[in-house]
Amino acid sequence: MLVVDDDPDVARFVEVNLRSAGYAVTIAPDGEVALQLALELQPELVLLDVMMPRLDGFEVAQRLRGDPRTSSTSIIMLTAKALSADKVLGLSSGADDYIIKPFDPLELLARVKGTLRRAREMRALSPLTGLPGNIRIQEELRRRIADEQPFALLYADLNHFKAYNDHYGFVRGDRVIQLLGRLTAEIVHESEGPSGFVGHVGGDDFIMVLAPEAAEDAAAELCRRFDERRPLLYDPVDADRGYVEVEDRKGTPVRFPLLSLAVGVASTRNRRFTHVGEAVEVATEMKQHAKRRPGSAYSADRRSG
CATH class of the missing domain: 3.40.50.2300 (Response regulator)
Structure with missing residues (x-):
């Protein structure tokens, strides 16, 4: 000082x-x-x-x-x-x-x-979204694990976001990230009030922490609201045809689908987490499952152990 x-x-x-x-x-x-x-x-x-x-x-x-x-x-x-x-x-x-x-x-x-x-x-806040960043996310998950609180961790990110950025530029890409941040915050607030938590990991990655029994409804609602607003993110010609064209490194036009959302859900409903890394690993694995499904989708871990 x-x-x-x-x-x-x-x-x-x-x-x-x-x-x-x-x-x-x-x-x-x-x-x-x-x-x-x-x-x-x-x-x-x-x-x-x-x-x-x-x-x-x-x-x-x-x-x-x-x-x-x-x-x-x-x-x-x-x-x-x-x-x-x-x-x-x-x-x-x-x-x-x-x-x-x-x-x-x-x-x-x-x-x-x-x-x-x-x-x-x-x-500790993301300058782009104003949401808690990685420091606060780690603290929140550590606290819930240490207190043995039941919780679900939802890990969301966008499919085909790089193609969107390449096509429309970073300014419009940032607006998409801000939209997703608002949607996650809205859903957590509506579902949990002050007991819920939403954080911005970085880029197009967000996490939501809420009660296990509310997790899948929240994931489905997040996908629905994003899809509802998606047409507004595109120029009419791209929205109508359902894809954007981006040139690859050789200058060849490549078609990419419109943005969609993938959400992975990890929960203490059937298992107990002893470390932040365990919860994040399961949520990440479930998110990869969701990415293999068409359009916006979520995948929830229901395994015990």
Whole structure:
């Protein structure tokens, strides 16, 4: 953590309180030193005084945000001004939060913890869909296995997505991924409410975690809703003829079917999982079975063991 303040008493006050809460702290006496230390140390959070000589806090925040090496660093502004205009300027410069001087240790620590929590949650989300990514997926599955909760893991991805991307480009491909993300989230919410979970593994791969008894209905409904919206993803000529043409490496046109969905279902209904990898392996195997079926389809594991 980097504390930037030209007032040594304030810097020391902040340092002592942060260290007492278990944080590692480095102090920078001005903006120029802060920029150098930020590049060198890559701190998770910068607490940045607004009024400093040479470079003020607004300029330092803008430079941190403008450098790819520090653009994701969290920033809290320390300011003696309570004016709305200064708050707006601080936030528009890239600050995540601000604290008005004088402040007490409890407020300081609460804002630091809140800013770090939000930043960590954002880093665990897929930037394309806003859904939890692999870190959160692993945590969720580990928790359910450790607590011996009954659950079903649904693993979904798209058939012929590469051909779609090659034909229509990545912008429209991203829209397809976003659509699938919305559909998975809708179905989990409708089926499970807050007790369900949906995550974006990456690319066109998504997982859903819900009650075993709801799994197959959810998989079937996901396939149905995707197929219902599929015509909107294509130009009319491609939707009408039921395929797209993409040139192979030799320049020969190759026909590919329209997008469809494959969903694999692994469940604790007939078996017990002791590791995340086991559940994912079974769901992946079932997804491969679904891919061998025509159109959008799901396959559920009903084996015991």
